[in-house]
Amino acid sequence: MRSEVLVAASAHRRPRIECTGALAARLTEPDTVHLVSAAATPLGGDYLHIRVVVEAGATLRVRSAAATVVLPGAVTLESHAIWTLEVDGHLDLDPQPTIVAAASRHHTSTRLTLGGAAGVRVRERVQIGRTDERQGFWSGSLHADVDGAPLLRHRVELGVGAVADDELGTPMAAISELHYPQREAETAGTPLALAAGGCLSTWQGRAL
Template sequence: MLSEVLLVAAPSRLPRIDCRGGIQARCTAPDTVHLVSAAATPLGGDTIEIRVVVERGARLRLRSAAATLALPGARTPTSDTSWQVDVAGALDVDLQPTVVAGAARHLSTVAMNVHAEGRVRFCERVQIGRSGERAGFWSGTLHVDQRERPLLRHRVELGAGSLADDDLGAPRATVSELRYPTTAFAIDSSFAIDSSQRPTVLALAGGGALRTWQGERLTG
């Protein structure tokens, strides 16, 4: 199944929403949109394409109604999600976790362009396996350009078959949060991690910062 979501935020009006396939979007406040699953997706073979445009002077908060569960399909275990993001205003993306269950494989790519006055918070949470499961694979790629010049190139693999896979102690959960142009991060419960394992903060040369964490399980 191919699911397509287009969100366009412009100043002084509600966001434009256009959806096809198993993912729908609902405007829940003047500047807030929630993604909602209308079908069981992603299954192996499914593709989710999300396009987000935030125009200058506009604000958009993007949330989800529930966690995303990636499951293997009958013919292939692999599904994928791709984001195309263009920000000239203020964008805050904070979705519920992606849980990669069983023998599923899920690939995530985010390509973002931030304009001169753009402001971004983009938070992604991933858990390999449901309760009692350690199988599953996730790959995440985050490419961010600042006015079409490279700002960040970041890639993480997690789970069975990843470069860091180890049955004895490899992490099975990760959280990453990009902020631009600010470099400050508040310590709050929304990051959903074990407080005994401190996240790593990487300041970016072009402004902004990336905070990452890996551990056994998300806490919330």
């Protein structure tokens, strides 16, 4: 199934929301939108595209109502989530964790474009497996630009077949958090200042 969500925030008005497929969005406060599942998703074969637009002078918080549980499909184990973030105002994106269950293989890609006066916090939390599960795989990439110039190119893998896959100590959970333009922030990992402004922290461990 293909699911599409658009959330567009403008100054001095409520965000515009458009949704199709198994993923929906609900306005829960004047500047806060929660993502909710209208049906079980993502399953193997599903494709989710979430586009967030924050215009100059606008503030938007994006959350999710519950954790995202990724499950295998009948035909394929792979599913995809694409985030397109276009920010000239201020965006705080912090959904609940993604749980990659059973032998699912889930790929997340985030493309972030920032205006020079924009502000952003983007946090992603991922856990491989429910209780006693170790078969899943997740990959996540973050591509961020400011005023057309590169800010960050970042990629993480977890689980079976990941670059850090090792029977003795494979990381099964990760938290990545990007702040801009702040060069310091309180995060789960150690924030590293970026050359073009902002900071990134990445934490990995056994469980969230």
